[in-house]
Every structure is written in structure tokens, then in C-alpha cells.
Amino acid sequence: MSELLKVENLSKYFPVRGGLLRRARKQLKAVDDVSFSIARGRTLGLVGESGCGKSTLGRAIIRLLEPTAGTVALEGTRITELTRRELFERRRDMQIIFQDPYASLSPRRTVGQTLLEPLETHRMMTPARRRDWLLELLEIVGLREHILTRYPHEFSGGQRQRVGIARALTLKPKFIVADEAVSALDVSVQSQVLNLLRKLQREFGISFLFISHDLAVVQHISDEVGVMYLGKIVEMTSASRLFARPLHPYTEALMSAVPVPDPARKSSRIVLQGDVPSPIDPPGGCPFHTRCPRVMEVCRVTPPPTVNAGSTEAPHFVNCHLFPVPNTEEDV
Amino acid sequence: MTAPVGKKPVLTVKELVIEFQTERGVVRAVDGVSFELYAGQTLGIVGESGCGKTVTCLALLGLVPTPPGRIVSGSIELNGRNIVGLGDREMRNIRGRDISMIFQEPMTALNPVFTVGNQLCEVIRRHTDATRRQAHAQAVEMLAVVGIPAPAKRMGDYPHQLSGGMRQRVMIAMALSCNPSVLVADEPTTALDVTTQAQVIEQMVLLQEQFDMAVILITHDLGVVAETCEDVMVMYCGQVIEQAPASGLFTRPSHPYTAGLLASIPRIRRERLQELPVIRGMVPDLLSLPMGCRFSTRCEYADQRCQAQIPSLRTATGTDAAVACFKPLGEA
Structure with missing residues (x-):
């Protein structure tokens, strides 16, 4: 390609x-x-x-x-x-x-x-x-x-x-x-x-x-x-992969927030609290940490690296401390 | 529609016809719409x-701009009283007390030069004998009810100081402050982001149960309808073409237009199709409607009868749905 x-x-x-x-x-x-x-x-x-x-x-x-x-x-x-x-x-x-x-x-x-x-x-x-x-x-x-x-x-x-x-x-x-x-x-x-x-x-x-x-x-x-x-891309991969298995907690929350035209579906919704912070004074560390349901101590301090959580042929880039940099794979 | 036993409807609309005078001629925007609404019920349009x-709902609040609009015939009974033809003064007493409305864009519905508290208190004092102090206390309470953090502090804010989600919550607080029996919500979450939309919808569902209100929810988002409404009314060119419990409508639509609409929405996490099913053609011009069924020009099942006669609303065989179609789906 x-x-x-x-x-x-x-x-x-x-x-x-x-x-x-x-x-x-x-x-x-x-x-x-x-x-x-x-x-x-x-x-x-x-x-x-x-x-x-x-x-x-x-x-x-x-x-x-x-x-x-x-x-x-x-x-x-x-x-x-x-x-x-x-x-x-x-x-x-x-x-x-x-x-x-x-x-x-x-x-x-x-x-x-x-x-x-x-x-x-x-x-x-x-x-x-x-x-x-x-x-x-x-x-x-x-x-x-x-x-x-x-x-x-x-x-x-x-x-x-x-x-x-x-x-x-x-x-x-x-x-x-x-x-x-x-x-x-x-x-x-x-x-x-x-x-x-x-x-x-x-x-x-x-x-x-x-x-x-x-x-x-x-x-x-x-x-x-x-x-x-x-202002940052927090996750990127093929459409099929992203929708089948979102990795970033923000992506997960976004997807669960979408109303589905099926009244039988019992939604297990992750409702994010609060609003998107102002981009003039974005939070330190990971910009999503103020709303993240899975926030850890490190997220408040250090911006997360972008790692490939997929494979070389089917990359899945994610920008989150939940996915630490593996030794074998390249950091992008 | 499922009528609760022994209960009287809070709102009964009968054969409502509304016309608008335009440069090109008279447009019949609402043509013979009838429905009933009970306390605690949510009806999606x-x-x-x-x-x-939207015109139907404006009529419920006596807000059809006249001229160019005009309610030609029909009745709207709110708590047993026909409100069609009431004067401005009487309508002002009803609006906000018996029936309230929230709009799509809260920024244009709120007054930018008054504080949130000011606007909330005005509604309360207009309709009750509350003193200034009582009204203030009640306003703070309402803001807390709709989930605004630090409500007492927010009372002094102007609308532009709030985020979109917060503004819509203020609108809801204002609409509910006099405990109306009917709340009309016109695309209340359309201008909001999905994560904010999820918050506001959750709040609205909770409040409805708490206040036992009847709610009319107008939206183009079938997902939102599926999540919030028990009953759904589908309109096309001014007429109701299908009215059914949400559970049945989404799984077994009777009218070909409803089925077409449902099929044409891309859905999250569903297998990706090369092409989306479409409803061919366009909505006809209200000034030159087809002779028979208004959907006949776009319907794949239409025959000569459909092109010549207008079908009236009737119960589709074996369902709880009322449908205006000669050849409803599922009826061979």
C-alpha cells in the first residue's frame, strides 16, 4: 500500500x-x-x-x-x-x-x-x-x-x-x-x-x-x-480493531456513551464525570486523568508514552499508562 | 399506545391541523395528529x-408563531382543559406551570444578560407566591436536583460562564421548577457531546421518575429514543405514520419508512457494510405532496392504491402498533 x-x-x-x-x-x-x-x-x-x-x-x-x-x-x-x-x-x-x-x-x-x-x-x-x-x-x-x-x-x-x-x-x-x-x-x-x-x-x-x-x-x-x-491522538488503530477492543479508557467511555437504537440492550455505560478541561490549562500528566475511571498515581504526574499494543503487522497505538512500554517493541 | 388502567391522560391531542402561510402558498405542517400522554410516560417523536x-410541540405550549402559522382545527386538552385558542395572558399562566419546554440550544434560550439565579427565580415567582428568599432557596435546590455541583455558587453565574452540558441542566432546572405535568424536550441533547449527552439523559430519566412527569422527547437520534422512551411516534410530512411501544418498534417496525430509517443508521460495533441501505429519493415538498400515501413516492412496496389513497392510522395485525399503511411489514 x-x-x-x-x-x-x-x-x-x-x-x-x-x-x-x-x-x-x-x-x-x-x-x-x-x-x-x-x-x-x-x-x-x-x-x-x-x-x-x-x-x-x-x-x-x-x-x-x-x-x-x-x-x-x-x-x-x-x-x-x-x-x-x-x-x-x-x-x-x-x-x-x-x-x-x-x-x-x-x-x-x-x-x-x-x-x-x-x-x-x-x-x-x-x-x-x-x-x-x-x-x-x-x-x-x-x-x-x-x-x-x-x-x-x-x-x-x-x-x-x-x-x-x-x-x-x-x-x-x-x-x-x-x-x-x-x-x-x-x-x-x-x-x-x-x-x-x-x-x-x-x-x-x-x-x-x-x-x-x-x-x-x-x-x-x-x-x-x-x-x-x-489536542493529542490517544489511540489509533484499524477501525475493526478499535471498535472490537478499545484500549484507552477514554475510547471505552466514548463508545459506551453512544446510544444504540435497541431498547433490549442493557447498557453497561461508563458515564464520565465532569467536562473536558480547558485546552488553555490542560491537566498535567495524562490530560485525561481528571475524568479517567481508571486513574493511577503516575497519571497525575507523568504524560503517558505512546506504545504499540498490537503487532508490527497490525499496529494498535495507545497513549496510556495502563499499557507500559514493552521491551521488545518499538516506541513510536 | 398502552393506556394505564383507570388513569386519565394528562394530555390529549385530537386531530390537530396546523398551517403556515408562505410566499409560495399554504403549507400544512401538521395534518391530523392525535395522541394521548399519561403521567410518568415518555413519548418519543x-x-x-x-x-x-417541532411545530406539533410548539402548539402544545401555544407558541406557534401566528401569523404566519395558524391552528386550523383540532384540540389540545391539558389536564382536562382545551388550550387551543386561549389568549396570551392565560397561556402565560399555563406555560412553565403545567407544561414546560426545553430546547436544543440552551445558549439561545437563556438570557445572556441575567444570572442563572435571576432567571430561575423569575419562573418560580411568576407562578407561585414564593417570596424572594423562598424562591432563591428553591432555585438552589433545583440546581442541586439536576446535578449541578456547588449550586449556590452557580446562582450568580451568567449563561456564558457555563459549559454546554451545564447550560442544558439549568434549562431543565428551570423547566421543572414549578413541577409541570408535561415536559416537552426538543432535541435536548443534540448540541451536546456524547459523554455529556449520556450525563444529561441519565439525569432526565431520574428526574422523570422522581417528579412523575409526562415527557415528550423530540429527537432525530433513534438511539436516544430507544434508551429513554416507552412509546414512539414516527412522523412523515406532517402525519403520524406509526405509533408503537419502543420495544416493538425497534425490533419489528410496521411502516416501511420506519424500517428504512432504522436500517439506514450506521451502528457502532456492527459488522461494517460495504453500502448502507438507503431510502431512495427525498422527502417531498410540502407544497406538492403526492396524492395518496405521502411515502408512496419513495416506498418499494407502493402500488396503485398507495398512490391514490391516504391510509389512515390503524392497528397492525398481531402487534401493539398503530400504522398508517396499506401494506405494513409483517402483514402478508
């Missing part, structure tokens, strides 16, 4: 200003030393609660936000070192789908104008070919030709999200960040859009970073899954 | 955007 995207030690800090001179007094570590890679045609799901930094991570990867430290490489090209001009060229390979297509589509442009613009700015295809490609695109995302002359407000939520997806596809990208792309949709529309994303991946071999707070959706769409808490 | 679930 060839690697498409490689993220190494990526961090994004925001200065928190305050005081008389509005100087930066503290750092908000939205993304803190995150590393992973995504293979061609695969999907990495990213789950976590509001404020855990998952959206910031998605934006930092495609440099919609400038990362504070670390590198991102797409097919070996270091995205993080490109000049503005080079980045502009490279943007055609990296696209993003947002949660609310209504907010991300210009209300004053027809769908046709919105879809055509990226092709014009990147000088891709002849005008005649562009038209054919747009029609093909509409067909792929399940919209009809007449919508090209319509405005975003004329559509339902599901149709707008299809337009958002078509817009992300116009430049034939290799990598797409889908940030809560189905979260605003009704159940029956959501399943249609999820199937569409899977189809696109099969047909075009696109890699996805799929960000969502919905664990069931992430399980359905992802090959690998990373769980984020306060 | 599910359906997708625009199905009329």
Missing part, C-alpha cells in the same frame, strides 16, 4: 491574549505533536468531542491554518515548506468538505459558477471539456443538470452537501478532508451521502481524513481510526 | 426535518 499523506509531529498553537498590552500570555495547544499517515485510497477517521482539536488538525494539514511545528508531506512533497505560489498549485490535490455547505457556498453564485471557478483559476481543461466534466460530476454526486443555473438557497440540505462534494471533486484531488461532512444531514440523507463518499473512493482512489463526532459513522466509513482528546 | 414534530 503506498503512502499518500504523512503527518509528523504536527502542532498548532493559538496565542491567548490578555492583559494590558494584549500580549500573548498563554498558548492554547489545539493540536499537540500529532503523527500519522494515510495510504492511497484509504480513510482515516478522526473522532473526539468538541474542542479536542480535530477540525484544527484537518485545517492545519491542508494549510488553511499555518501549523506551529511539524511537517505534512503529500506524495513526498513537504506541504509545510511550500511557498504561497507552490501551495496554490498543490491545492488542487487537497480539498475540504465542510459541515455546513450553506455557509461554504457563495449565495450569490449559481452552482455552475461555483463549480467552474476552481477549473478556471487552475487553468485546467478547455472550456468545452470543463462543461463535460461538470456534467459528469453532477451525475456522480446524483444531481441533475438543471441545478447548474440555480443558487444554493434553492436546495435541500442533502442537495447542498452534494454540491459541496462536487465542488471538492472538481479538481480531481488525491486527498479530501471531510470535516463533519454528514453531521447536519437527516438520517436518510446521511446514509445516501455516506454511500456516495465510499463510491468516490472506490472509483477515484481518493484518500480521506474523515472528521466526525459520530462514532457509528466513523466506524462505517473508516479503515483506520484515531481518537483525539485535548 | 421522531422524524426528519420538516416532518412537523
Whole structure:
């Protein structure tokens, strides 16, 4: 499997200003030393609660936000070192789908104008070919030709999200960040859009970073899954492994909190106490120790190392003192 | 619906019809909805955007914006009194005392310029003869009841100083402060993270038992319904299409739409499917509804009769479910 995207030690800090001179007094570590890679045609799901930094991570990867430290490489090209001009060229390979297509589509442009613009700015295809490609695109995302002359407000939520997806596809990208792309949709529309994303991946071999707070959706769409808490990835492995045997107490609690549409299921729920702490002053030691049902003395003091609790062929990375560093295995 | 022996319903809705005047014509948002609700019962109302679930509940509190909205016909009996057509002054006495509502986004429902304590006391003093001091004591007690730590201290906080979960608890405290017989909760946990949602749901279930209230829970999350409701009402295009005990509805749905909805949700820890089952097509425009059954345009079982006549709600053979369908599932 060839690697498409490689993220190494990526961090994004925001200065928190305050005081008389509005100087930066503290750092908000939205993304803190995150590393992973995504293979061609695969999907990495990213789950976590509001404020855990998952959206910031998605934006930092495609440099919609400038990362504070670390590198991102797409097919070996270091995205993080490109000049503005080079980045502009490279943007055609990296696209993003947002949660609310209504907010991300210009209300004053027809769908046709919105879809055509990226092709014009990147000088891709002849005008005649562009038209054919747009029609093909509409067909792929399940919209009809007449919508090209319509405005975003004329559509339902599901149709707008299809337009958002078509817009992300116009430049034939290799990598797409889908940030809560189905979260605003009704159940029956959501399943249609999820199937569409899977189809696109099969047909075009696109890699996805799929960000969502919905664990069931992430399980359905992802090959690998990373769980984020306060800016760090605390557990990462294949979707099947993660959902069958979560290791991190936070992952366990998250999964048990998901309500299941089956009244017969007697839930053995782990209800976490309290709220997620502020990322401006994250707790010392393990950031999860304030809410962890299995907290130990060491957790309050020392940040846990990331260990591979799986095998070399089927890695299962976890960031927790319950899983000590084995001597034989490599620390990542 | 299972009517408890010898008990009178606290709420009886009969043949409720609500219309809205729009630029494009008159939309019938609620079309002949009837149901009964008993003390201690939780009724879940599910359906997708625009199905009329929220409008139905706004009507229960006399909150349908008029104009453009209008209750055309039907009755709403709350504790034996028809509240349709009551004046503003009378409705204000009923709201908060006999029936309360909590909303999806507590930040927009709470007043940002008053403290939590201020807003809680206002409700209590509006409906009871409590003195300032008594109201304050009662407000602190309510905050404790809904599980807010250090309630006396929180009384002086403004809504923006609280987390999302805490704000929703304040809303619940406010709604319950005058011990209403009916609580309407419109997507109360949708804006919350899963771990917070689990806390709030747990609290709501406890409180309902404690106060012996009747609860109407509106949600799009079938998982939440399965965990909290005894009875479920499924709405589609303004009509009730299925009404059944939760235990039966989730295992043996009668209406093809209910079955389709249940099948299309990805579920955690279930084998990953290549494609999710979908309900084809879209919810029809309320201004150009199909002639017969409103689901007939999307239903795989629809025949000529379904396209010509509207099925009325009747008991499905061999079940406790009422279903509006000519060919319910499980009935050959």
C-alpha cells in the first residue's frame, strides 16, 4: 500500500491574549505533536468531542491554518515548506468538505459558477471539456443538470452537501478532508451521502481524513481510526480493531456513551464525570486523568508514552499508562 | 399506545391541523395528529426535518408563531382543559406551570444578560407566591436536583460562564421548577457531546421518575429514543405514520419508512457494510405532496392504491402498533 499523506509531529498553537498590552500570555495547544499517515485510497477517521482539536488538525494539514511545528508531506512533497505560489498549485490535490455547505457556498453564485471557478483559476481543461466534466460530476454526486443555473438557497440540505462534494471533486484531488461532512444531514440523507463518499473512493482512489463526532459513522466509513482528546491522538488503530477492543479508557467511555437504537440492550455505560478541561490549562500528566475511571498515581504526574499494543503487522497505538512500554517493541 | 388502567391522560391531542402561510402558498405542517400522554410516560417523536414534530410541540405550549402559522382545527386538552385558542395572558399562566419546554440550544434560550439565579427565580415567582428568599432557596435546590455541583455558587453565574452540558441542566432546572405535568424536550441533547449527552439523559430519566412527569422527547437520534422512551411516534410530512411501544418498534417496525430509517443508521460495533441501505429519493415538498400515501413516492412496496389513497392510522395485525399503511411489514 503506498503512502499518500504523512503527518509528523504536527502542532498548532493559538496565542491567548490578555492583559494590558494584549500580549500573548498563554498558548492554547489545539493540536499537540500529532503523527500519522494515510495510504492511497484509504480513510482515516478522526473522532473526539468538541474542542479536542480535530477540525484544527484537518485545517492545519491542508494549510488553511499555518501549523506551529511539524511537517505534512503529500506524495513526498513537504506541504509545510511550500511557498504561497507552490501551495496554490498543490491545492488542487487537497480539498475540504465542510459541515455546513450553506455557509461554504457563495449565495450569490449559481452552482455552475461555483463549480467552474476552481477549473478556471487552475487553468485546467478547455472550456468545452470543463462543461463535460461538470456534467459528469453532477451525475456522480446524483444531481441533475438543471441545478447548474440555480443558487444554493434553492436546495435541500442533502442537495447542498452534494454540491459541496462536487465542488471538492472538481479538481480531481488525491486527498479530501471531510470535516463533519454528514453531521447536519437527516438520517436518510446521511446514509445516501455516506454511500456516495465510499463510491468516490472506490472509483477515484481518493484518500480521506474523515472528521466526525459520530462514532457509528466513523466506524462505517473508516479503515483506520484515531481518537483525539485535548489536542493529542490517544489511540489509533484499524477501525475493526478499535471498535472490537478499545484500549484507552477514554475510547471505552466514548463508545459506551453512544446510544444504540435497541431498547433490549442493557447498557453497561461508563458515564464520565465532569467536562473536558480547558485546552488553555490542560491537566498535567495524562490530560485525561481528571475524568479517567481508571486513574493511577503516575497519571497525575507523568504524560503517558505512546506504545504499540498490537503487532508490527497490525499496529494498535495507545497513549496510556495502563499499557507500559514493552521491551521488545518499538516506541513510536 | 398502552393506556394505564383507570388513569386519565394528562394530555390529549385530537386531530390537530396546523398551517403556515408562505410566499409560495399554504403549507400544512401538521395534518391530523392525535395522541394521548399519561403521567410518568415518555413519548418519543421522531422524524426528519420538516416532518412537523417541532411545530406539533410548539402548539402544545401555544407558541406557534401566528401569523404566519395558524391552528386550523383540532384540540389540545391539558389536564382536562382545551388550550387551543386561549389568549396570551392565560397561556402565560399555563406555560412553565403545567407544561414546560426545553430546547436544543440552551445558549439561545437563556438570557445572556441575567444570572442563572435571576432567571430561575423569575419562573418560580411568576407562578407561585414564593417570596424572594423562598424562591432563591428553591432555585438552589433545583440546581442541586439536576446535578449541578456547588449550586449556590452557580446562582450568580451568567449563561456564558457555563459549559454546554451545564447550560442544558439549568434549562431543565428551570423547566421543572414549578413541577409541570408535561415536559416537552426538543432535541435536548443534540448540541451536546456524547459523554455529556449520556450525563444529561441519565439525569432526565431520574428526574422523570422522581417528579412523575409526562415527557415528550423530540429527537432525530433513534438511539436516544430507544434508551429513554416507552412509546414512539414516527412522523412523515406532517402525519403520524406509526405509533408503537419502543420495544416493538425497534425490533419489528410496521411502516416501511420506519424500517428504512432504522436500517439506514450506521451502528457502532456492527459488522461494517460495504453500502448502507438507503431510502431512495427525498422527502417531498410540502407544497406538492403526492396524492395518496405521502411515502408512496419513495416506498418499494407502493402500488396503485398507495398512490391514490391516504391510509389512515390503524392497528397492525398481531402487534401493539398503530400504522398508517396499506401494506405494513409483517402483514402478508
